[in-house]
Amino acid sequence: MSNRRPYVGGNWKMHGELAGAVELTENVAAAIGEAVEAVDVTLFPPFPYLQAVGHALRQAGIGLGGQDCSPHLEGAHTGQTSPAMIADLGGSAALIGHSERRNELGEPDALIAAKTRAAIAAELQPVVCVGETMGEREAGNALQVVERQVRAALEGLTAAQVGTAVLAYEPVWAIGTGITATPDDAQSAHSMIRSLLGELYDAGLADSVRIIYGGSVKAANAAELFSAPDVDGGLIGGASLKVDEFASICRAAVSA
Ligand code: PGA
Numbered sequence: 001m002s003n004r005r006p007y008v009g010g011n012w013k014m015h016g017e018l019a020g021a022v023e024l025t026e027n028v029a030a031a032i033g034e035a036v037e038a039v040d041v042t043l044f045p046p047f048p049y050l051q052a053v054g055h056a057l058r059q060a061g062i063g064l065g066g067q068d069c070s071p072h073l074e075g076a077h078t079g080q081t082s083p084a085m086i087a088d089l090g091g092s093a094a095l096i097g098h099s100e101r102r103n104e105l106g107e108p109d110a111l112i113a114a115k116t117r118a119a120i121a122a123e124l125q126p127v128v129c130v131g132e133t134m135g136e137r138e139a140g141n142a143l144q145v146v147e148r149q150v151r152a153a154l155e156g157l158t159a160a161q162v163g164t165a166v167l168a169y170e171p172v173w174a175i176g177t178g179i180t181a182t183p184d185d186a187q188s189a190h191s192m193i194r195s196l197l198g199e200l201y202d203a204g205l206a207d208s209v210r211i212i213y214g215g216s217v218k219a220a221n222a223a224e225l226f227s228a229p230d231v232d233g234g235l236i237g238g239a240s241l242k243v244d245e246f247a248s249i250c251r252a253a254v255s256a
Pocket residue numbers: 011170174175176177178214215216217235236237238239
């Protein structure tokens with residue numbers, strides 16, 4: 001890690017029910033405590049619980065985000081949630097391009113780029129997820145795939161706009177599998193992404209954007225992963241549903 005402020009996101013995916021979401025939020029806020037002074041923490045609950053989780057967060061200093069957003073700002077788009085609606089409920093961020101949406105729903109790069117632009121237009125922080133499948137890695141194409149995804153997601157954005165984003169490198173084979181990338185594998189993807197930002201924009205922007213790692217991060221491996229120089233924190237799935245695990249991961253990000 002560097003002098004970039006660390007970032008940890010808790011992606012709850014499609015888990016839980018209302019009462020449990022509120023309880024988890026209160027317990028996470030209490031367990032993280034003052035660590036929030038040194039790490040940006042954002043919770044991404046399921047959409048139906050966004051407002052309740054926002055209320056439960058109160059003054060905890062923890063951010064709130066949607067797990068997705070529409071590429072449209074408003075209109076006849078049945079079943080979608082606009083970035084402005086997320087902001088209206090107190091949200092400040094949106095996950096975009098998570099591999100579970102790319103793969104289960106077939107979200108293409110162009111749609112992910114449109115969602116990124118919509119989030120920025122509504123002044124939400126886009127947390128843009130990229131990452132290769134095991135097949136792509138085994139074929140030796142991991143870095144090319146990630147580069148294509150980053151280029152596509154940022155297409156047409158200015159340096160100032162990209163400066164509001166967080167990029168999440170999440171190798172698909174590491175998500176929910178218990179298999180984590182090695183710190184060296186994570187570092188090589190992260191440093192490629194940072195060089196690409198330097199090439200597309202400038203060195204100052206490349207140095208300032210947070211690039212976080214996701215894929216089976218736990219309390220037991222967080223410190224090692226976050227010690228890689230270009231890993232600025234994590235996007236946490238399964239372990240974000242466990243209060244002590246998630247709080248330890250946030251503390252590991254502070255001390256990395
Ligand atoms: P995981 O999920 O931590 O359960 O592997 C990470 C993610 O999908 O963001």
